[in-house]
Amino acid sequence: QQPVQSPQAVILREGEDAVINCSSSKALYSVHWYRQKHGEAPVFLMILLKGGEQKGHEKISASFNEKKQQSSLYLTASQLSYSGTYFCGTDNSHVFNKFYFGSGTKLNVKP
Amino acid sequence: DTEVTQTPKHLVMGMTNKKSLKCEQHMGHRAMYWYKQKAKKPPELMFVYSYEKLSINESVPSRFSPECPNSSLLNLHLHALQPEDSALYLCASGDGEGYTFGSGTRLTVV
Numbered sequence: 479q480q481p482v483q484s485p486q487a488v489i490l491r492e493g494e495d496a497v498i499n500c501s502s503s504k505a506l507y508s509v510h511w512y513r514q515k516h517g518e519a520p521v522f523l524m525i526l527l528k529g530g531e532q533k534g535h536e537k538i539s540a541s542f543n544e545k546k547q548q549s550s551l552y553l554t555a556s557q558l559s560y561s562g563t564y565f566c567g568t569d570n571s572h573v574f575n576k577f578y579f580g581s582g583t584k585l586n587v588k589p
Numbered sequence: 590d591t592e593v594t595q596t597p598k599h600l601v602m603g604m605t606n607k608k609s610l611k612c613e614q615h616m617g618h619r620a621m622y623w624y625k626q627k628a629k630k631p632p633e634l635m636f637v638y639s640y641e642k643l644s645i646n647e648s649v650p651s652r653f654s655p656e657c658p659n660s661s662l663l664n665l666h667l668h669a670l671q672p673e674d675s676a677l678y679l680c681a682s683g684d685g686e687g688y689t690f691g692s693g694t695r696l697t698v699v
Contacts, residue, residue: 480631510687519679519690520632565631567688576645577622577688579631 481568481580489586490556498551498583500566509542509549510567512579513560520565520579523551556587595680595691603699604670610694612663612680621663622688623655624679632679638663670698 481502488496500509508527512520526542526549537554553560566580593614602608614621620639624632637645638657646655652674654666663680675697681688 519692522687522689525687576634576637576647577683578634582631 480578481566483564483566483580483583485583486581487584487586489588492558492587492589493555494587496553496556496585498553498564498566498585500549500551500568500580502547502568504547504568504570506542506544506547506568506570508569509540510569510577511540511549511551512565512567513562514565515562553585556585558587558589561585561587593680593682593689593691595678595694597694598692599695599697601697601699602667602670604672606670607666607668609667610665610678610680610696612665612691613661614663614680614682614689615661616682616684616689617660618682618684618689619660620683620685621657622681622683623663623665624681626677626679626693636665667696670696672698674698 481500484499490496508525510525511523513523514520524540526540528544540549540551542549549566562585564583564585567577569577596611600608622637623635625635626632634647635649636655641657641660652669656664677693677695679693680691
């Protein structure tokens with residue numbers, strides 16, 4: 479039930495781009511993206527709903543392919559503050575239901 | 590107020606103790622969640638409360654007992670825990686547009 483993320487870890491230099499992928503074996507209603515820094519709570523980045531468009535703000539955006547049950551998070555011109563573990567999360571219903579986190583991708587941005 | 594507040598931040602308890610974790614949100618969200626997170630792992634869903642009623646229990650052992658006294662509060666009562674229950678316990682609330690997490694309670698069972 480847990481979505482699978484790839485890659486497991488990424489090391490970038492400041493200014494480089496990255497793509498994180500999230501894949502589910504079940505039909506999805508929505509995909510969420512969160513970032514968690516060490517010792518802190520996950521922070522919501524964005525949600526993509528079934529039938530919705532690609533979303534994003536500034537240099538972080540995401541897409542959702544309902545047919546393939548996949549989502550991708552795009553980080554462009556990365557900054558040091560982007561470091562952390564990125565989790566996708568998936569809902570298969572519009573009602574308050576089980577919400578499962580993906581396996582996580584650890585991103586390390588170096589100067 | 591856009592926060593989810595959890596108390597205590599840290600808790601050390603013996604295997605025979607009874608303790609409670611508390612969570613409070615004032616965002617008017619209709620769903621509240623308990624997650625357990627082990628080091629370097631994603632949060633694992635434990636319980637979901639929807640409109641103050643328990644809607645999901647992910648086969649969590651009975652030594653964990655959730656309670657939702659009202660729409661703003663969520664408790665997790667702990668009794669006779671095992672050392673392997675040591676983890677970060679996260680509370681979250683949401684309304685279908687993303688979830689807000691509390692900072693968590695770091696629980697150590699000795």
